Amino acid sequence: MDLVTDNFKKFLELKDLLNISLDEFIRTTEERHFQGAQKLWKVCEKDIYKKKYSGLYCVGCEEFYKEEELVDGLCPDHKVKPELIEEENYFFKLSNYQEKIKELIEKDIVKIIPESRKNEVLSFINSGLQDFCISRSSERAKGWGIDVPGDSTQKMWVWFDALSNYINALGYANDDEKFNEFWQKSDSRVHVIGKGIIRFHSVYWLAMLLSAGLTLPKTLFVHGYLTVDNQKMSKSIGNVIDPKELVLKYGSEGVRYFLLREIPATGDGDFTYEKFEKRYNSDLASGLGNLFSRTSAMVIKAGLNNGFKIRPNRLFIEKNKEVEDKVVERFFQFNETLSDIWELVSFCDKYIENEKPWEITDSEKQKEVFSNLFYSLNNISKLIEPFLPLTSEKMKEQLKEGDGVFDISKGESLFPRI
Ligand SMILES: [Zn+2]
Numbered sequence: 401m402d403l404v405t406d407n408f409k410k411f412l413e414l415k416d417l418l419n420i421s422l423d424e425f426i427r428t429t430e431e432r433h434f435q436g437a438q439k440l441w442k443v444c445e446k447d448i449y450k451k452k453y454s455g456l457y458c459v460g461c462e463e464f465y466k467e468e469e470l471v472d473g474l475c476p477d478h479k480v481k482p483e484l485i486e487e488e489n490y491f492f493k494l495s496n497y498q499e500k501i502k503e504l505i506e507k508d509i510v511k512i513i514p515e516s517r518k519n520e521v522l523s524f525i526n527s528g529l530q531d532f533c534i535s536r537s538s539e540r541a542k543g544w545g546i547d548v549p550g551d552s553t554q555k556m557w558v559w560f561d562a563l564s565n566y567i568n569a570l571g572y573a574n575d576d577e578k579f580n581e582f583w584q585k586s587d588s589r590v591h592v593i594g595k596g597i598i599r600f601h602s603v604y605w606l607a608m609l610l611s612a613g614l615t616l617p618k619t620l621f622v623h624g625y626l627t628v629d630n631q632k633m634s635k636s637i638g639n640v641i642d643p644k645e646l647v648l649k650y651g652s653e654g655v656r657y658f659l660l661r662e663i664p665a666t667g668d669g670d671f672t673y674e675k676f677e678k679r680y681n682s683d684l685a686s687g688l689g690n691l692f693s694r695t696s697a698m699v700i701k702a703g704l705n706n707g708f709k710i711r712p713n714r715l716f717i718e719k720n721k722e723v724e725d726k727v728v729e730r731f732f733q734f735n736e737t738l739s740d741i742w743e744l745v746s747f748c749d750k751y752i753e754n755e756k757p758w759e760i761t762d763s764e765k766q767k768e769v770f771s772n773l774f775y776s777l778n779n780i781s782k783l784i785e786p787f788l789p790l791t792s793e794k795m796k797e798q799l800k801e802g803d804g805v806f807d808i809s810k811g812e813s814l815f816p817r818i
Contacts, residue, residue: 410644417644419652419789426569428561436568437561438549444611447493453533456482462558464533477596490535490548492560497607498529505602510616512602513732514666517595517622521602532604534560563605566591567614583615590619598622621732624668626659641671653788654680654815660734660787677818687745688780689815692795695748695773696808698757702766705808712775713768719747720779727783734787741783748776774799774806791815 408427415422426433441448455464460478464485475482502525504510505518512518535554538547545555564572571578583589593601601620609616625632628639646655658676661683663669699705712720726740751772760766781795791814800807 414643417647417652418656424569426565428565430568432571432573433561433565433568434546435573437546437556437564439573440564440567440608440612441549441556441560443613444492444608447496447607447611448490448534449493450488450490452486452488453491454484454486455533457485458482485536485540487537487540489533489537490551490554491531492534492604492607492611494529494531494604494607497610498525500610501525501529501603501606504606504616510602510606510620511618512598512620513622517598517620517666521598524599525603529603533557559600559604560608563600563608585615588619589615589617590621591617592621592623595622595624621666623666624664626663627668627670629672630670646676650676650680650818653791654684657684657738657788661738663735665732665734680815680818683742683745684815685817687742687749688784688791689813691745691748691752692777692798692814693811695752695770695777696798696810699770699774699808700810702757702770704767704770705806708767708770708774708806708808710771710775710804710806711768712771716772716775720744720776724779724783738787741780744776744780744783748773774801774808778806 412425414420415425456467456470457464458475458478458480460480461475465475465482470476470482471479474480502522505512505521505525512521534557535548536557538553538555541555545558546561548554548556567579567583570582572583591601598620601617606616627633628641631637631639633640643655654676658671658679659669662671662675662679696705699708723740723744727737730736730740751769755769757766757769757773760769777795778799778801781792781799785792794811794814798809798811800809
């Protein structure tokens, strides 16, 4: 219990460390979760029956495997031998929902992103959905978990209760108004999940909701895994990266930037300190950070920084518009989006190299060059806001823009070199 509580605290702590905002954070030990899980079980009862069973169970996955799904007799994920379990448990009639779930996914009524994951799910469905076990003996559960309503000798299968967490956090058990607003009648219901748990969400969870007559999610957004030096992160290899250490060393903005820029949103990505520092130095310290500090220093030196009314030229207006459009269009492909924004950083860098503002003596020409640069920097400060909120804030504070008029001041470096 102490271990679980420690881990819970670590996850919650990440919210502040990574500067993330959240509306709800729920633990499966909370009363509202117990109530919701049992309520869901009861409304699914028409699809639940009891039978004697034996199967191969991986405790790491909390899932039964078929013989043919194992790799050399081992769990494909955990590389451990699953236990042979024999007991009488409750089962859910998944077979009732095979055709319905297939149709929902095929027609994108429940949209799975990316397409490759959708195909993976469809091929799993087409291989034939079998009823699945949704409880275990209280003895095997060692007292952990939630009682099956009306049968205290059995605990719910952890995924049955865990999946209900989504709606329990939204008041399923005891807050109809909240539940309707954020789930039943909401315009958008998106689950963001790792690729390893796609079956639970795209098949079992949909079946449970269908059985309960509840609204379904609209989108399952499936992300990949993070490897370290192209190896799976694991305690036994000893290559686990603690996000806390990373943030304390490099700051939340650097860590956020690397993860969003380097890891494709729906694919796997690799972390090494070398890659991290390279990316940080090239894109942040020498890239945006340097562009911002040297442009600010030049405009201050030129004495144009107070009440500077910008008049960007057409080339810059169009270039900025082009980048903004791309960001809107493919926002969720974060790595691409950031690469688009950084295209604007390089565009400004090249412009400075060509124009050499420090050599310009004509004051109108000087104003034009600085107009283009600050027009772009101001846009960049807005475009990066969802990704790098602290940097965005610092830039806006230094630019003090209102109606195209700037009061630019000198600030500390956005990204000191590592
Ligand atoms: Zn496993």
